[in-house]
Each structure stands twice: as structure tokens, then as C-alpha cells.
Amino acid sequence: MSMELSSEDIFNAVLAFLWVVYVWETYLSYRQRELYRSSVGKIPVELDGVLEEETFEKARLYNLDRSVFGFWSGLYSQITTSLILVFGGIPFLWRISGSLIAQFGLDAEYEITQSMVFLVGSVLYSTIDGLPWSIYSTFVIEELHGFNKQTLGFFFKDMVKKLVVSLALALPIIAALLYIIKIGGDYFFVYVWMFTLFISLSLITVYADYIAPLFDKFTPLPDGDLKSQIESLAAGIDFPLKKLFVVEGSKRSSHSNAYFYGFFKNKRIVLFDTLLEDFAPMNKESEEAKPEVPSPEGEKLGDKEKKKIGCNNNEILAVLGHELGHWKLSHNLKNLVIGQFNTFFCFMVFGLLMNRSELYEAFGFTSQPTLIGLLIIFQFIFSPYNELLSFCMTVLSRKFEFEADRFAKSLGRAAPLRSALVKLNKDNLGFPISDWLYSTWHYSHPPLIERMKALEKEE
Numbered sequence: 001m002s003m004e005l006s007s008e009d010i011f012n013a014v015l016a017f018l019w020v021v022y023v024w025e026t027y028l029s030y031r032q033r034e035l036y037r038s039s040v041g042k043i044p045v046e047l048d049g050v051l052e053e054e055t056f057e058k059a060r061l062y063n064l065d066r067s068v069f070g071f072w073s074g075l076y077s078q079i080t081t082s083l084i085l086v087f088g089g090i091p092f093l094w095r096i097s098g099s100l101i102a103q104f105g106l107d108a109e110y111e112i113t114q115s116m117v118f119l120v121g122s123v124l125y126s127t128i129d130g131l132p133w134s135i136y137s138t139f140v141i142e143e144l145h146g147f148n149k150q151t152l153g154f155f156f157k158d159m160v161k162k163l164v165v166s167l168a169l170a171l172p173i174i175a176a177l178l179y180i181i182k183i184g185g186d187y188f189f190v191y192v193w194m195f196t197l198f199i200s201l202s203l204i205t206v207y208a209d210y211i212a213p214l215f216d217k218f219t220p221l222p223d224g225d226l227k228s229q230i231e232s233l234a235a236g237i238d239f240p241l242k243k244l245f246v247v248e249g250s251k252r253s254s255h256s257n258a259y260f261y262g263f264f265k266n267k268r269i270v271l272f273d274t275l276l277e278d279f280a281p282m283n284k285e286s287e288e289a290k291p292e293v294p295s296p297e298g299e300k301l302g303d304k305e306k307k308k309i310g311c312n313n314n315e316i317l318a319v320l321g322h323e324l325g326h327w328k329l330s331h332n333l334k335n336l337v338i339g340q341f342n343t344f345f346c347f348m349v350f351g352l353l354m355n356r357s358e359l360y361e362a363f364g365f366t367s368q369p370t371l372i373g374l375l376i377i378f379q380f381i382f383s384p385y386n387e388l389l390s391f392c393m394t395v396l397s398r399k400f401e402f403e404a405d406r407f408a409k410s411l412g413r414a415a416p417l418r419s420a421l422v423k424l425n426k427d428n429l430g431f432p433i434s435d436w437l438y439s440t441w442h443y444s445h446p447p448l449i450e451r452m453k454a455l456e457k458e459e
């Protein structure tokens with residue numbers, strides 16, 4: 001079969017597909033947004049008596065605000081991306097990078113150096129481009145709904161730190177990757193796959209001890225009831241728990257979470273302080289005289305009953321029962337294996353396409369730099385495949401969530417897990433109603449009510 005696509009055809013197809021995805025996702029968000037708008041006071045019967053009208057209304061307004069924000073930021077980025085493609089922003093940045101290294105006497109032979117400059121340039125561009133949106137999201141929307149705990153100073157320091165750390169990691173890795181592709185011969189994708197496997201395993205290893213602590217404070221969970229209960233839960237299912245940390249997530253936001261990580265016999269559990277009733281600083285603050293914060297509806301919070309966030313010990317154990325279910329059922333391992341197959345497959349196809357000049361010409365290039373080939377093929381040519389894969393992974397993730405819930409249930413923790421799910425949903429202002437099409441496409445976790453129903457079954 002010969003491919004007779006001209007470079008114009010390729011470009012137009014890529015641009016058209018970008019818009020098809022955009023229109024589809026905008027349509028889905030519209031459906032969900034209309035649900036936020038139309039469900040004033042319509043608490044689902046399943047949550048009658050569990051979810052107060054006030055919380056429901058707060059969640060509705062919060063999610064509506066987020067959705068409207070998502071519409072505008074999505075529209076902006078869709079338009080800028082299209083303009084960048086149409087007006088040749090990518091070859092423009094590539095030329096600038098070339099003339100920058102030329103200042104130091106390096107010519108086009110120094111492709112990897114030019115690629116590094118190009119990467120720094122594009123990361124800086126996208127950071128600055130996204131900055132107003134990210135500021136608005138954190139300091140207007142999250143702030144208005146009582147989630148934001150960051151100061152502007154913390155926000156900027158955090159952003160610069162993230163930028164420096166991610167560039168320091170990404171630049172040498174990508175430089176090595178480009179080098180391997182250059183010298184790897186016909187079967188370069190085998191070496192590339194081994195290299196990316198090695199890199200991802202090393203990153204997992206060093207992330208916890210050396211990278212995550214740069215951003216957040218991890219403290220060991222102090223001795224006490226909770227700690228000994230967690231340890232016996234872990235021991236009961238042979239989970240090799242080595243360390244138990246509380247992370248100060250409350251410095252960023254009052255959204256809550258828990259997770260575990262680590263290899264083989266060296267597992268750690270991390271609990272967000274906002275998940276723990278007894279640790280969340282917000283609970284402690286509210287006991288003192290706290291300056292009153294106006295809620296979105298304009299009324300004052302805080303002078304009513306003290307609103308505690310987080311879960312009690314039994315609920316935390318149920319949440320961990322769920323998390324450990326992910327481990328017991330090898331969900332992470334399964335995801336890793338799928339990821340490895342995907343990497344191998346994609347680089348193999350990349351190998352078949354990387355020398356086709358029409359792909360580069362489609363995006364305004366007369367030369368064929370490897371980095372640009374990666375960008376064009378992985379981001380644009382593969383985008384239908386990427387969309388399909390990401391949908392399948394979302395479906396798989398929901399299946400895993402049900403399985404982990406079932407595991408917690410098999411430990412006899414269905415009831416506290418149900419109440420924990422409701423509490424977390426309240427604390428995070430999750431909205432309990434979702435459009436079926438929207439949630440099918442986007443939700444990595446099943447909707448609250450479906451999880452509650454599944455936990456109730458055969459009990």
C-alpha cells in the first residue's frame with residue numbers, strides 16, 4: 001500500500017482531528033454544565049439524609065464555576081494551538097533556537113543542543129502562557145470556594161521550583177533519548193524501550209526520597225491508635241509496609257487524598273493531613289477564633305457549628321483498605337505493563353515514520369530533526385490512537401476502582417468506606433450527579449452513587 005498523502009493533507013487532517021476532539025469534549029462539558037445549572041435542590045434519593053442541602057448547593061456552585069472556567073481556558077488553548085500550527089510557531093521556535101546556538105559558534109550539526117534550547121523555549125512559553133489561567137483558577141475559583149491555602153509567594157516559588165526540577169530531569173533524559181535514536185540503527189526502538197523502562201523505574205525509586213520532599217513536607221505518622229491499626233491492617237494482608245507518612249497537603253489546598261508507593265518489600269503509605277480529622281490544620285484553626293471567610297453565597301461560614309473536615313480512624317482504615325486493594329490486585333503492575341507495551345509499540349511505529357519527509361514538511365520543516373519528529377508523530381499523528389488509548393485506560397481505571405472497593409468490602413470495611421466516600425465527596429465538594437456520557441469519557445473513578453450501590457450489594 002502506498003501512502004499518497006501530501007504534506008497539506010497531513011496538516012489538514014491533524015488540524016481537523018484536533019478540532020473534532022475539541023468539539024466533542026466541549027459538547028460533553030456542556031452536557032455536564034447544564035446538569036449543574038438545572039439540578040438546584042435535586043439531591044439524589046440515594047443521598048437523602050446523608051448529604052445536606054447546603055453542601056449540595058456549595059458543590060453545585062463550585063463545579064459550575066470550574067466548568068465555566070474550563071470552557072474559557074479550553075477555548076483559549078484550542079485557538080492558540082491552532083494559530084501556532086497555522087502560522088508555523090514550531091519551525092519559528094526551532095529557527096530561533098538555531099540562531100541562539102549559532103551565537104556560540106554551534107551550527108546545525110549540534111542538533112541535540114538545538115533541541116535542548118528548543119525544549120527550554122517551549123516550556124517557558126507554555127508556563128507563561130498558562131500563568132494567568134493558573135492564577136485565576138487558584139486565587140479566584142479555589143479561593144472563593146474555600147480550597148486555596150497557598151499564598152502568592154508560595155505559588156510562584158513552587159512554580160519556579162517545579163520548572164527547574166522538571167527541566168533538570170527532562171533535559172538530560174531527552175538528550176540521551178535523542179542520542180539513542182540517532183545511533184541505535186534499525187532496531188533503535190528496542191534500546192529506547194529499555195532506556196525508558198530504566199528511567200521510569202529509577203524515577204519511581206528516587207522520587208519519594210529526593211524529589212517529592214523538595215515540594216512538600218512529609219512527617220512520619222506519630223505512634224498511636226491510628227498507626228497501630230494501619231500496621232495491623234497491612235500485616236493482615238501481607239502488605240510490606242515500611243514507612244507511614246503524613247504529607248502537608250494543607251499548605252496547597254484542602255482537597256484530600258491517600259496513596260501508597262514503592263517497590264517490592266519497601267512500601268510506604270502517604271496520608272494527606274487533610275484526610276485525617278485529627279491532623280487537618282483547618283480543624284485546629286476553626287477551634288480558635290478564625291477570621292470569617294465569606295462563602296460564595298455571601299453568608300458567613302464558621303459561626304455555625306464547627307465544620308470539621310477529614311475522616312475518623314475507621315474511615316481512614318477503610319480508605320486504606322481500598323488503596324491496599326489496588327496493591328493486592330496488582331493494579332499498578334498491570335498499568336505499568338500496559339504502559340511498557342504502549343511505549344514499545346509507539347516507538348516501533350515511530351521508527352517506520354520518522355524518515356518520511358512529508359510529515360516534517362506538513363509542519364513547515366525542510367530538515368528532519370529527531371525531536372521535531374517525536375513531537376509531530378507522538379503528539380499529532382498519534383492523537384487518534386492517544387484518544388482511544390486514554391479512553392480505554394479510563395474505563396480500566398473505573399473497573400480497578402470497583403475491584404478495590406470490593407476488596408475493602410471483603411475486609412469487612414464496606415460501611416466505613418461508604419461513609420468515608422460521602423465525607424470525602426463533601427470535603428472536596430464533589431458533585432454527586434453526572435451526565436452518563438460525560439462521566440463515561442472522563443471519570444477515572446466511578447460516580448459516588450454507583451460506588452455506594454456496589455458497596456451495599458449483598459451485604
Ligand SMILES: [Zn+2]
Nearest residue numbers: 322326401404
Ligand atoms: Zn482507588
